Amino acid sequence: MANLNGKVAFVTGGSRGIGAAIVRRLAADGADVAFTYVSASSAATATALARELAVDGRRVIAIQADSADAAAVKQAVEHAIAALGPVDVLVNNAGIFVTGVIGDASLDEYERTMDINVRAPFVAIQAAQPSMPDGGRIINIGSCLAGRAGRAGVALYSASKSALVGLTQGLARDLGARGITANVVHPGPINTDMNPADGAAAGAMVSVLSLPHYGEPRDIAGMVAFLAGPEGRYVTGASLSVDGGYAA
DSSP, X not given: OOTTTTOEEXXXXXXXXXXXXXXXXXXXXXXXXXXXXXXXXXXXXXXXXHHHHOOTTOOEEEEEOOTTOHHHHHXXXXXXXXXXXXXXXXXXXXXXXXXXXXXXXXXXXHHHHHIIIIIHHHHHHHHHTTTOOTTOEEEEEOOGGGTOOOSTTOHHHHHHHHHXXXXXXXXXXXXXXXXXEEEEEEEOSBOBTXXXXXXXXXXXXXXXXXXSSOBOHHXXXXXXXXXXXXXXXXXXXXXXXXXXXXXX
């Protein structure tokens, strides 16, 4: 497919897992892509991905930016705009998953969770949207735990992803007059190195799904590509689950 030819995409947390699958899919669909990675330890992986995808005139750049640092997020968006042009498709994917029952959670854990999972998308949106062309796309990666915690120990994470839903709905109203859509994609259990399908907790997770298996990163990337492309032009303010029936 080439329905994103001439478009510029920016993806946070794009060097591995779901983020890397999104970067690959948007590039395959024709977009020039900038993506962030968190630290120097990820630089080699991020650089290799950018080089792999930068073929046939496609421009793909990797930018180091810790989403816990608001200034770094803003600078990363500005870097992408300077290098590639205004962002047509913004995907806020970077996030952290802090677990623990509420009595054991620290204020530092709360602040870091909110900084990365909520503040960073807010900052990226503020930096990108002034120059975003009419008809642009904002896609936030949420979680199946935003609407249904399902177990103990996920209060902070669930709260942050629920906040992302509210932010997205407000964005849909704020930016709709410009034809800019804003949506949340809620992954369920996805087979990544951080949550492997053969991990210790996988059996318990699969037992509460309608489809008895983990999803793959490409499943999330496919939904993002739909929302980013022309067929997603009339979908906004929506929460779209790709969760194997976790919420069913």
